[in-house]
Amino acid sequence: xxxxxxxxxxxxxxxxxxxxxxCNPISGHATLYWxxxxxxxxxxxxxxxxxxxxxxxxxxxxxxxxxxxxxxxDSTLKIQPAKLEDSAVxxxxxxxxxxxxxxxQYFGPGTRLTVT
Amino acid sequence: ExxxxxxxxxxxxxxxxxxxxxxxxxxxxxRGLFWYRxxxxxxxxxxxxxxxxxxxxxxxxxxxxxxxxxxxxxITAPKPEDSATYLCAVQPxxxxFVFGPGTRLSVLx
Numbered sequence: 556x557x558x559x560x561x562x563x564x565x566x567x568x569x570x571x572x573x574x575x576x577x578c579n580p581i582s583g584h585a586t587l588y589w590x591x592x593x594x595x596x597x598x599x600x601x602x603x604x605x606x607x608x609x610x611x612x613x614x615x616x617x618x619x620x621x622x623x624x625x626x627x628x629d630s631t632l633k634i635q636p637a638k639l640e641d642s643a644v645x646x647x648x649x650x651x652x653x654x655x656x657x658x659x660q661y662f663g664p665g666t667r668l669t670v671t
Numbered sequence: 672e673x674x675x676x677x678x679x680x681x682x683x684x685x686x687x688x689x690x691x692x693x694x695x696x697x698x699x700x701x702r703g704l705f706w707y708r709x710x711x712x713x714x715x716x717x718x719x720x721x722x723x724x725x726x727x728x729x730x731x732x733x734x735x736x737x738x739x740x741x742x743x744x745x746i747t748a749p750k751p752e753d754s755a756t757y758l759c760a761v762q763p764x765x766x767x768f769v770f771g772p773g774t775r776l777s778v779l780x
Binding site for chain 1: 675702703705707712713714715716717720758760762767768769770771772773
């Protein structure tokens with residue numbers, strides 16, 4: 556079974572530039588998550604999709620971050636404009652969903668973003 | 672505010688020296704508690720899910736237990752390849768997952 560795919564793996568940009576990350580979840584997983592992980596900390600949820608609808612985006616800085624999941628499969632996360640404090644690893648995860656039971660999430664390798 | 676804490680922050684063990692990692696939570700109710708392993712430069716890898724107090728799960732040298740306010744990850748006779756950061760995450764009712772900061776484990780040969 557193929558895992559969660561993410562690209563690019565690394566990205567270096569200057570502040571005020573824009574950047575986009577792509578995620579392809581495990582086949583059949585209806586729920587997709589984007590997390591931000593700052594060095595030395597646990598992942599922090601940015602947004603959760605179920606199929607192509609947003610379930611939770613309460614911690615997404617909507618003035619600069621946006622995300623979409625067209626057709627309920629692939630997803631993209633965009634930052635525009637980037638700030639120095641956005642330097643982090645951006646993780647995508649997916650999970651099976653059934654009857655409201657919390658299932659484990661499977662993570663991709665992440666994209667390491669450096670903003671200079 | 673719901674909180675998840677993990678202790679110790681870092682742990683160094685000699686190969687074969689058993690120990691336990693702690694995950695404490697102050698969420699109001701719990702739908703599930705998850706343990707993950709994270710190697711440098713990689714995404715977290717799922718280990719265990721625990722749903723109710725008294726539940727235990729085992730996998731190789733790892734055993735996870737759950738009480739009403741904390742979970743332990745017991746590592747028996749660890750090997751150098753067990754070196755990683757161990758993360759726990761909880762899901763309170765009606766809310767999304769909250770991760771702890773992790774415990775960095777180093778197992779020396």
